[in-house]
Amino acid sequence: MSDSSPSSRDYISTRDLILPQIMSKNEIEKEMTTIDMTLIQKSAKQLNFGSYEEKEMAAKEIKRLAMADGCVKRLLAELGIVRSLVSMLTDGKDGDGLPGRISAAEALIELAKGTFRNKVLMVKAGLITKLQQLMDNKEFSRRQELPLLLLSISSLAKTNFHFATRQIFPFLIRTLNSKETPLNTRLTCLETLYNFSIQLDNIKSMVTSGAIDALLITSLDKATSEEALSVLSNLILSVEGKRGIENHPMAPKTLIEIMSREENPRCQELAVVFCRIGS
Numbered sequence: 533m534s535d536s537s538p539s540s541r542d543y544i545s546t547r548d549l550i551l552p553q554i555m556s557k558n559e560i561e562k563e564m565t566t567i568d569m570t571l572i573q574k575s576a577k578q579l580n581f582g583s584y585e586e587k588e589m590a591a592k593e594i595k596r597l598a599m600a601d602g603c604v605k606r607l608l609a610e611l612g613i614v615r616s617l618v619s620m621l622t623d624g625k626d627g628d629g630l631p632g633r634i635s636a637a638e639a640l641i642e643l644a645k646g647t648f649r650n651k652v653l654m655v656k657a658g659l660i661t662k663l664q665q666l667m668d669n670k671e672f673s674r675r676q677e678l679p680l681l682l683l684s685i686s687s688l689a690k691t692n693f694h695f696a697t698r699q700i701f702p703f704l705i706r707t708l709n710s711k712e713t714p715l716n717t718r719l720t721c722l723e724t725l726y727n728f729s730i731q732l733d734n735i736k737s738m739v740t741s742g743a744i745d746a747l748l749i750t751s752l753d754k755a756t757s758e759e760a761l762s763v764l765s766n767l768i769l770s771v772e773g774k775r776g777i778e779n780h781p782m783a784p785k786t787l788i789e790i791m792s793r794e795e796n797p798r799c800q801e802l803a804v805v806f807c808r809i810g811s
Contacts, residue, residue, distance in 0.1 A: 595638050606650075618654055618658055633672055641684055676716070679717050708746045726766065729767055751799075790802075
């Protein structure tokens with residue numbers, strides 16, 4: 533996480549992000565001349581009206597198409613595919629829709645890359661509600677797709693587009709605390725928490741969800757220390773975060789240990805900053 537990350541007040545207008553990306557009728561027709569529309573239309577039809585197996589295949593094809601061309605991402609959104617994929621996250625076949633949910637999640641993750649508009653469309657299509665349902669699904673909640681989806685939409689915290697986040701933080705903290713969570717997923721959770729912590733309105737919910745305890749523990753792990761400290765550096769800027777860190781029994785010992793690690797000057801620097809702010 534670079535020092536150039538925006539502060540909690542450096543919001544980007546959602547209107548400025550979305551309006552330039554909306555395609556006019558002429559633009560859509562122009563794109564249609566250079567893209568295999570037969571394949572896209574077939575995938576869209578299968579996704580909306582097909583059987584469970586056809587929807588799963590269509591989601592995989594949409595992921596492939598979105599990876600190949602950035603223009604296709606915008607076109608797919610214009611065809612309403614985002615809403616269909618979001619709905620598919622909780623669809624199932626005889627109570628077991630894991631393969632289809634994974635395919636839908638992977639397609640959404642790809643569609644979200646590099647386009648704020650698609651992320652906004654996902655949230656407006658009910659993605660947060662769907663993700664809350666999936667957090668209680670033992671099979672899906674253990675997979676990396678759920679944290680990656682949360683990471684995709686967390687960048688919206690840098691804009692003035694607000695949406696409910698309170699129910700997201702307990703899942704991220706629980707995943708971060710789990711000994712079974714692989715390193716790459718833990719790093720994804722930390723990056724997601726960092727993005728959300730940029731917005732001061734989120735910090736109180738993060739603190740009450742146990743973020744400070746989890747982040748202090750995670751900061752002792754050299755593989756995740758800098759990322760955890762970066763989130764704490766945002767939390768300490770709020771009244772709730774500063775109080776929580778100051779009153780946490782682990783904080784002094786943790787910061788002293790980190791300051792003694794000469795092999796990571798960035799972590800040492802962050803630990804010193806915490807001590808100065810808290811003094």
